[in-house]
Amino acid sequence: MAAVMPTSAPSRLLLSGNEAVARAVWESGVRVAAAYPGTPATEIIESLARYPDLHAEWSVNEKVSMEVALGASMTGARAFCAMKHVGLNVASDCLMTMTITGAYGGLVIAVADDVGMSSSQNEQDSRYWGRFAHLPILEPADSQEAYEMTKYAFALSEQYETPVLLRLTTRICHVKALVTVGEREAHEPAGFVKNPQRWVMVPAHAKARIPGLFQRDEVLRGVSETSLLNILEPGSDRRVGFVTSGPAYMHVKEAFPDAPVLKLGFSYPWPLEKMRALAAMCDQLLVVEETELLLETEIKAAGIACHGKDVLPRMGELSPQVLSPAVDRLLGKEPPPPAPAATPMKVFPRPPTLCASCPHMGMYYTLSQIKNIIVTGDIGCYTLGAGHPWNALDTTICMGATMGVALGIDKGRGTVDKNKRILAVIGDSTFMHMGMQGLLNITYNKGNITVLLLDNNTTGMTGGQATPASGKDIHGKEAPRVDLVKLVEALGVANEHIHVVDPYELPVLFKTVREEIKFEGPSVIIARRPCVLTDGFKPFRPYLVDEDKCTGCGNCIEVGCPAIHVTRRDKVIKPSGKEVDLAFVNIDNQACTGCGLCVQPCAPDAIQHVARHDIPIHIVKT
Numbered sequence: 001m002a003a004v005m006p007t008s009a010p011s012r013l014l015l016s017g018n019e020a021v022a023r024a025v026w027e028s029g030v031r032v033a034a035a036y037p038g039t040p041a042t043e044i045i046e047s048l049a050r051y052p053d054l055h056a057e058w059s060v061n062e063k064v065s066m067e068v069a070l071g072a073s074m075t076g077a078r079a080f081c082a083m084k085h086v087g088l089n090v091a092s093d094c095l096m097t098m099t100i101t102g103a104y105g106g107l108v109i110a111v112a113d114d115v116g117m118s119s120s121q122n123e124q125d126s127r128y129w130g131r132f133a134h135l136p137i138l139e140p141a142d143s144q145e146a147y148e149m150t151k152y153a154f155a156l157s158e159q160y161e162t163p164v165l166l167r168l169t170t171r172i173c174h175v176k177a178l179v180t181v182g183e184r185e186a187h188e189p190a191g192f193v194k195n196p197q198r199w200v201m202v203p204a205h206a207k208a209r210i211p212g213l214f215q216r217d218e219v220l221r222g223v224s225e226t227s228l229l230n231i232l233e234p235g236s237d238r239r240v241g242f243v244t245s246g247p248a249y250m251h252v253k254e255a256f257p258d259a260p261v262l263k264l265g266f267s268y269p270w271p272l273e274k275m276r277a278l279a280a281m282c283d284q285l286l287v288v289e290e291t292e293l294l295l296e297t298e299i300k301a302a303g304i305a306c307h308g309k310d311v312l313p314r315m316g317e318l319s320p321q322v323l324s325p326a327v328d329r330l331l332g333k334e335p336p337p338p339a340p341a342a343t344p345m346k347v348f349p350r351p352p353t354l355c356a357s358c359p360h361m362g363m364y365y366t367l368s369q370i371k372n373i374i375v376t377g378d379i380g381c382y383t384l385g386a387g388h389p390w391n392a393l394d395t396t397i398c399m400g401a402t403m404g405v406a407l408g409i410d411k412g413r414g415t416v417d418k419n420k421r422i423l424a425v426i427g428d429s430t431f432m433h434m435g436m437q438g439l440l441n442i443t444y445n446k447g448n449i450t451v452l453l454l455d456n457n458t459t460g461m462t463g464g465q466a467t468p469a470s471g472k473d474i475h476g477k478e479a480p481r482v483d484l485v486k487l488v489e490a491l492g493v494a495n496e497h498i499h500v501v502d503p504y505e506l507p508v509l510f511k512t513v514r515e516e517i518k519f520e521g522p523s524v525i526i527a528r529r530p531c532v533l534t535d536g537f538k539p540f541r542p543y544l545v546d547e548d549k550c551t552g553c554g555n556c557i558e559v560g561c562p563a564i565h566v567t568r569r570d571k572v573i574k575p576s577g578k579e580v581d582l583a584f585v586n587i588d589n590q591a592c593t594g595c596g597l598c599v600q601p602c603a604p605d606a607i608q609h610v611a612r613h614d615i616p617i618h619i620v621k622t
C-alpha cells in the first residue's frame with residue numbers, strides 16, 4: 001500500500017497537478033471524495049486516499065461518484081469528485097440537475113481533459129459543460145495554481161451555492177513542480193436540512209429554481225470581472241495580444257514573453273471589461289485555447305474582433321512550436337521554412353500491445369482462430385485485441401457500449417450476416433462501470449449474444465485500481481466482493497450458460513466459446529486470471545525454445561506474446577509448389593512468466609521450461 005502523505009506542512013512539496021489538487025482538497029477540510037479511475041485524473045483520488053480524516057472511494061462510475069459528492073454536500077460537508085473528460089459525459093445526468101439544486105457544503109468537480117489524446121478514445125473540451133450547466137470554471141496553469149484554485153473553488157462553491165468545475169488537462173495533471181502548501185482546516189458539516197423545494201427536483205420545484213441559475217450566471221460574471229485569477233499583463237510588444245487559459249498560458253509566455261496577455265484563471269464566465277481593455281491596447285487579438293473555439297466565438301459575439309482557430313489547430317496542445325508560425329501569419333510574415341527534419345533514429349517499432357502472459361491473450365488468440373463471428377469490444381487493456389496479431393475486435397465506442405452495440409447488430413442484421421455469431425467482450429471494471437445494464441438489456445430483449453467477461457481482478461488500463469469484483473477497497477483493505485456468476489445470473493442469464501474458464505487453458509476456452517456461440521440466446525463466459533501487473537499474479541517457470549526443434553511454423557507468434565521474438569526468417573517451397581514463410585523464434589525468459597499459452601499451439605513441442613538454475617532472479621517471487 002502507498003505511503004501515508006505527510007500532513008504537517010513542510011511548506012514546499014514537489015507535486016504533480018493531480019497531487020496538488022489532492023493536497024488542496026484535503027486541506028480544505030473535505031470529508032468525502034469519490035472518483036472512478038481515468039487518465040489523466042486517476043492519481044487525484046489515489047493521492048487523496050493517502051490522507052487521513054476523509055472518506056475517499058473508488059465509485060463504480062463517474063455518475064455515482066458525483067452523486068456521492070452531492071449527497072455529502074447536502075449535509076453541509078465539503079465534497080469532491082474527479083474524473084477524466086469522458087467521465088463527465090457519464091456523470092452529466094447528475095450534473096445537469098445538480099446545477100439547479102446547487103451545492104450546500106462546498107462541492108468541486110475536477111475534470112481532466114486529455115488534450116492530445118495520450119490515453120483516450122476521443123478529445124473533448126469540458127469547458128462546454130460549464131456553459132451547458134451554468135457552472136463557474138477555474139483553469140490552473142501549473143501545480144501551484146492547481147492547489148490554490150482548488151482551495152478557492154470550495155470557498156466560491158459555498159459562497160454562491162454552486163458546484164465548481166476545475167478544468168485540468170494532461171499537462172497540468174502530470175507535470176511536477178514545487179508547491180507551497182498549508183495545513184488542513186476543520187470544516188464541520190451543519191447537517192442535512194430537509195428542504196424538498198431544493199432537494200426534490202420535481203418539475204414544480206425545479207421550475208422555481210431555474211431563474212436562480214440565470215441570476216447566478218450574472219453574479220458570477222461580476223465575480224470573474226474583478227477576480228485576481230484573471231490577470232491582464234500589459235506587455236510591451238503590442239502587435240498581438242493573447243487571451244489564454246490553463247497550460248496554453250505557459251506556452252504563450254514562452255513564445256511571446258513581451259506580448260500583452262489576458263490570462264483567464266476564472267475562465268467562465270469570463271471578464272468582458274478586461275477583454276475590452278486588452279483589445280484596446282493591441283493591434284490584433286489571438287485566442288489561444290485548447291481545444292475548441294469557445295472563447296473565440298463568445299468574444300466575437302461580444303463585438304470584439306479576434307483570431308483563433310483560423311490560424312491555430314483545433315486539436316492537440318498549443319505548444320510554442322505551434323504558436324509561433326500562427327503569429328507570423330497574423331503579422332504578415334512568411335513563417336520560417338520548417339527546419340530540415342533530422343534523420344529519424346532507427347528504432348524498432350513498438351506498437352502498443354498486451355503484456356507478456358496477459359490473460360486477455362488467451363481469449364483473443366481463441367477469437368482470432370474462429371471464423372464467421374462479429375466481436376464487439378469495449379474500453380480497457382483488452383481494446384488492444386483489435387490490433388496485431390489478433391485483429392479480433394470489430395467495434396469499440398465507449399465504456400460499456402459493447403453489449404448495446406452487440407444487441408443492435410443482432411437485431412439489425414440482415415441475411416448477409418444471418419449466420420454469423422455475435423460476441424461481446426468486456427472487462428470486469430468496465431462491466432461494473434456501465435456494462436451490467438447492457439447485459440440486462442440483452443437478456444430482457446432476448447439477444448443472441450455470447451458475452452466474454454475478461455475478469456483480471458483489477459482495472460488494468462488505468463494502473464490496477466480495485467473494483468467491487470476484486471474484494472478490495474481503495475486502501476487495499478478487504479471489501480465485500482461481488483460474485484460475478486451470481487450477478488450475471490441475476491441479470492437474467494441461465495446458469496447453464498454461465499461458465500468460468502481459465503484463459504490460459506486454450507482447449508477449454510475454444511470448446512466453451514464454440515459451444516456457447518451455437519446456443520440461441522444470451523450466454524456469458526467469464527475468463528478469470530489476475531492481471532500480470534498485480535500482486536494477485538503468481539509467475540510460473542519461464543520457457544525458452546529448443547531451436548533444434550523449432551520448425552518455424554509461427555503458430556506461437558499468433559498468440560501475440562511480446563516475450564516471443566523472431567530469430568530468423570526463411571522460406572520453403574512445399575511439394576504442392578506453394579511458397580511458405582517460416583519464422584524461427586525464441587523467448588525472452590526475462591519477460592516470460594511461464595503462462596504456457598505459446599506452448600499449446602506449438603506442434604513440434606519446441607517450447608520448454610528454462611532449467612531451474614537459469615530462472616532470472618527478478619521473477620522468482622515468494
Ligand SMILES: Cc1ncc(C[n+]2csc(CCOP(=O)(O)OP(=O)(O)O)c2C)c(N)n1
Pocket residue numbers: 036037038039084086087090120121379380381382399426427428429430431454456458459460461462531
Ligand atoms: C467514461 C470513462 N471513464 C474512465 C475511462 C478510463 N478507463 C479506460 S478503460 C478503463 C477500465 C479498464 O478496466 P477493465 O474493464 O477491468 O479492463 P482491463 O484494462 O483490466 O483489461 C477505464 C477506467 C474511460 N475511458 N471512460
